[in-house]
Amino acid sequence: MSTTNKHDSGAPAARVVPVDLGDRSYEVCIGPGVFAFAPGIARKKLGDKCRSAFVVVDSGLPEAASQRAVAALRASGLNATSIALIPTEHDKSLQSLGHIVTEMTRRKLERSDVVIALGGGIVGDLAGFAASVYRRGIAVIQCPTTLLSMVDASVGGKTGVNIDLAGDGADLKKNMVGAFHQPIGVLADLDTLATLDDRQFAAGLAECIKHAMISADFGDPDLLAWTEAHFSRLSKTNAPLLAELVQRNVAVKARVVAGDEREEKDGGRALLNLGHTFAHAIEALPGARGVLRSGTELPGDIHHGEAVALGLRAAAHTSVKLGLIDASYANRIGALIDAAGLPAKVRGLPSADNLIERMSHDKKHIGGKIRLVLPCGIGQSRIAENPEPSTVCAAIETIRAQ
Ligand SMILES: NC(=O)c1ccc[n+]([C@@H]2O[C@H](COP(=O)([O-])OP(=O)(O)OC[C@H]3O[C@@H](n4cnc5c(N)ncnc54)[C@H](O)[C@@H]3O)[C@@H](O)[C@H]2O)c1
Secondary structure, three states: OOOEEEOOOOOOOEEEEEEOOHHHOEEEEEEOOHHHHHHHHHHHHHHHHOOEEEEEEEOOOOHHHHHHHHHHHHHOOOEEEEEEEOOOOOOOOHHHHHHHHHHHHHOOOOOOOEEEEEEOHHHHHHHHHHHHHHHHOOEEEEEEOOHHHHHHHOOOOEEEEEEEOOOOOOOEEEEEEEEEOOOOEEEEEHHHHHHOOHHHHHHHHHHHHHHHOOHHHHOOOOHHHHHHHHHHHOOOOOHHHHHHHHHHHHHHHHHHHHHOOOOOOOOOHHHHHOOHHHHHHHHOOOOOEEEOOOOOEOOOOOOHHHHHHHHHHHHHHHHHHOOOOOHHHHHHHHHHHHHOOOOOEEEOOOOHHHHHHHHOOOOOOOOOOOEEEEEEEOOEEEEEEOOOHHHHHHHHHHOEOO
16 A cells, blocks of 8 residues: 655645545545545545535534635535534434434435535544435545544544443443444545644544554554654644654554454454553543643543553553563553653542453453453554453553552
């Protein structure tokens, strides 16, 4: 798989990463201003029958950004309308799905029209799921606006919503209902990141560290070293470095997805769950708080990327205990997570046994047994079936804040 730079006259310069999935293949365009490509992608993939674009906008984006997007679509001759969604895990729900598809029906979207998901991972997952079920499936262009959704959530076609068993968020089952629905294009417009807050930017770096921990088996064995070497200069406003970071991370994800689109193979897409079995259990804990290495407690709910960072630490500790990696490698990972300003520990954890019990309910687990993805070498990870609970307990204790 190759990645190339593309300069179309009059269009913004973009880096392009192909996602090779046969007749479901598409390109991820990365660069400032690449939203301008949206009408062209719709026309190229859907033809003249595509008359309307329905933009699902993240309410966290400045209004000017969504107005610009709708104006660009209208200027191309598309009948563009939008709705705004407040992206919370609570609202990543069947109710919100119902609201979106009702609005699509009200606006008479045809099967040949297009949905544009403009926002972070929550909006991408929701709008993508709505596109997958509306009229049994219409096209979606993913336009991620957080670092996390650029490097991870927008690529690969996983869409879905959470199920809130208790009704008050106390027993939230993440991504329980969903569909595989590949987009017809992904536009990672780096201009949008300017308004992202620093904590959300750091959350995206957690998924980049995860990719670096599997990258040796997916065509980029130097990604960890490159990330370490450039980490201190990475920022929302360093567009050239950001473009390289996003391109390399998307390329890793694209190779994983191309080899195992529906997560059916060992050593394939399941490896992207590195850190996530811990993370899903941690982020579903009401009242849990992230704590930085300095001892500062982060206010409010733990963000998805922050929970992933905690999960990566716990996975690395588990691997050290099992003799899969040296402590020096776990320390390298820990140092990157600290440098990103991601939590070192979590306050409000239940007992380790209770957390393991919650982890065993993760939908990825069969028969209540735990399946963890664990680092096993530099840039390499693998699946461990049912690791010794006492080892996992010991790893959980290393991320517990008193
Ligand atoms: N489908 C997948 O493969 C996949 C992969 C990873 C994560 N996810 C999902 O993605 C979600 C997390 O995504 P996320 O980290 O993007 O969080 P998010 O969608 O909650 O967005 C984070 C916050 O940033 C705000 N925001 C978005 N873009 C902004 C911008 N440009 N400027 C200012 N504010 C902006 C949002 O309003 C929100 O408050 C989780 O639900 C997770 O399960 C899905």
